[in-house]
Amino acid sequence: MRDFTYLRATDADAAAEALGPEASIIAGGTNLLDLMKLQIMTPERLVDITRIDGLSTIEEDGDGLRIGALVSNAALAADSRIRAGYPVLSRAILAGASGQIRNKATTGGNLLQRTRCPYFYDTAMACNKRAPGTGCAAQEGAGRMLAVFGTSEHCLAAHPSDMAVGLRVLGATVEVRAADGALRTLALDEFYTLPGDRPDIETTLAPDEIITAVVLPAPRAGSVQAYRKVRDRASYAFALVSVAAVVEMDGDRIGKVDLAFGGVGPRPWAGDDVAAALAGETPDEALFRRAAGALEPDRAPHPDAAFKLPLLRRTLVAVLREATGLAEASPGTDHAKDAA
Amino acid sequence: MQTTLTVNGEERRLDHDVRTSLLDALRDHLGLTGTKKGCDHGQCGACTILLNGKRINACLTLAAMHEGDEVTTIEGLGTPEAMSPLQSAFVTCDGYQCGFCTAGQIMSATGMLAELKEGMPSHVSPSLSEGSEMTDPEVAERMSGNLCRCSAYPFIREAIAMASEDK
Numbered sequence: 001m002r003d004f005t006y007l008r009a010t011d012a013d014a015a016a017e018a019l020g021p022e023a024s025i026i027a028g029g030t031n032l033l034d035l036m037k038l039q040i041m042t043p044e045r046l047v048d049i050t051r052i053d054g055l056s057t058i059e060e061d062g063d064g065l066r067i068g069a070l071v072s073n074a075a076l077a078a079d080s081r082i083r084a085g086y087p088v089l090s091r092a093i094l095a096g097a098s099g100q101i102r103n104k105a106t107t108g109g110n111l112l113q114r115t116r117c118p119y120f121y122d123t124a125m126a127c128n129k130r131a132p133g134t135g136c137a138a139q140e141g142a143g144r145m146l147a148v149f150g151t152s153e154h155c156l157a158a159h160p161s162d163m164a165v166g167l168r169v170l171g172a173t174v175e176v177r178a179a180d181g182a183l184r185t186l187a188l189d190e191f192y193t194l195p196g197d198r199p200d201i202e203t204t205l206a207p208d209e210i211i212t213a214v215v216l217p218a219p220r221a222g223s224v225q226a227y228r229k230v231r232d233r234a235s236y237a238f239a240l241v242s243v244a245a246v247v248e249m250d251g252d253r254i255g256k257v258d259l260a261f262g263g264v265g266p267r268p269w270a271g272d273d274v275a276a277a278l279a280g281e282t283p284d285e286a287l288f289r290r291a292a293g294a295l296e297p298d299r300a301p302h303p304d305a306a307f308k309l310p311l312l313r314r315t316l317v318a319v320l321r322e323a324t325g326l327a328e329a330s331p332g333t334d335h336a337k338d339a340a
Numbered sequence: 341m342q343t344t345l346t347v348n349g350e351e352r353r354l355d356h357d358v359r360t361s362l363l364d365a366l367r368d369h370l371g372l373t374g375t376k377k378g379c380d381h382g383q384c385g386a387c388t389i390l391l392n393g394k395r396i397n398a399c400l401t402l403a404a405m406h407e408g409d410e411v412t413t414i415e416g417l418g419t420p421e422a423m424s425p426l427q428s429a430f431v432t433c434d435g436y437q438c439g440f441c442t443a444g445q446i447m448s449a450t451g452m453l454a455e456l457k458e459g460m461p462s463h464v465s466p467s468l469s470e471g472s473e474m475t476d477p478e479v480a481e482r483m484s485g486n487l488c489r490c491s492a493y494p495f496i497r498e499a500i501a502m503a504s505e506d507k
Binding site for chain 2: 001003004005006008026029030033034037046048050074077078083084087090091094095097098099100101103104234235236331332334
């Protein structure tokens with residue numbers, strides 16, 4: 001690990017003052033320290049924000065909830081209000097990492113974790129995300145874990161978070177604080193950028209900004225919420241694909257639907273078009289297959305990752321069957337109640 | 341730099357490089373070599389300790405970040421004469437072969453049983469609200485952050501089940 005200076009910030013102002021292009025925030029540290037050991041990230045200054053007051057609680061915010069950036073993944077998944085009102089978020093978090101990691105990893109840090117693309121991790125290989133302008137070894141390399149949506153000729157990396165997929169399907173927003181104390185609230189699609197020709201830039205955060213909270217809208221009592229993750233082993237592995245769904249029924253017909261997909265894009269990938277095609281229809285296998293079939297990437301996927309497309313479609317159909325009552329619900333599919 | 345933390349109930353003052361992981365601080369500075377370094381990247385769980393009562397990977401955190409915190413290692417869990425229920429169950433069930441992962445398995449299981457008692461659900465729990473039974477799939481899921489290269493998993497699960505019944 002390269003040497004760095006360490007600063008324990010006691011308030012958000014002190015943290016903002018110490019930030020800059022050569023500095024990195026550290027909170028849970030579970031991803032950053034791994035990357036620093038491998039010298040994939042080499043910050044000159046670490047700003048420890050874990051002692052800043054007021055970032056570690058989950059509080060009511062209008063009809064919704066405000067989740068402090070330092071709330072651990074374990075605490076968020078276990079919170080009774082989240083389990084009742086936002087079960088898809090609990091399920092998404094519990095599908096990720098290990099018990100030890102979830103105890104340490106934070107809400108803000110989870111959003112900012114880096115890709116697990118093997119070429120990002122191998123400092124001997126070209127990677128525009130790690131070393132801008134060097135090229136993308138993944139394009140001609142092996143690519144089982146790569147993204148299929150939102151990629152560019154400069155980067156094929158997938159975002160690894162499960163939690164972020166749960167947040168995307170719930171329409172959560174990210175609260176960001178600048179050095180002068182000004183707050184911005186961003187939808188996840190405004191927070192995350194697509195790689196384009198600058199894969200090293202992953203969010204719209206300015207160097208002096210920190211994530212202070214994630215805000216959930218009002219719970220959707222009565223909706224069925226599901227998170228299904230497909231991976232190479234039963235636990236502690238990143239998603240090949242995942243599907244998050246919030247489905248409201250309107251009598252025998254499908255009402256409002258929200259969908260988001262993990263493991264397939266450089267950010268949690270929204271399934272708004274597919275969701276729109278389902279609204280108002282009677283649940284039916286052929287309908288689900290037709291809607292899922294409309295999922296098509298703009299660019300041809302890397303040959304090794306092309307299997308993700310049929311896998312995603314089939315996983316989506318399976319989730320929709322359970323969420324609309326055509327099949328019995330399995331663990332991962334829950335009925336949302338009023339947040340208790 | 342200097343950091344003071346409480347390890348196994350005793351206040352310890354460290355003089356260390358800023359880069360020192362909590363794991364290296366425990367092993368190399370305090371001589372508490374019961375906690376093992378396997379992968380050093382959070383994948384194997386051999387370095388699992390309790391930080392303020394919660395299980396974490398000691399390799400993925402900096403000693404500098406833990407001023408005033410409370411750490412429990414395998415040395416603080418019991419002694420050969422007075423073992424913790426999990427330590428005792430691992431001996432009874434032969435929950436190891438080479439033993440390298442054992443301290444991490446026991447520390448992780450200690451934290452895991454406390455999580456279960458608090459009603460924390462897991463990925464395989466049928467319900468998010470009704471608590472979880474101590475089934476083999478639950479134990480396997482909740483212990484997936486601990487690898488055993490000898491693959492003593494059946495006996496590890498047995499030991500954890502035995503210790504949980506004792507409580």
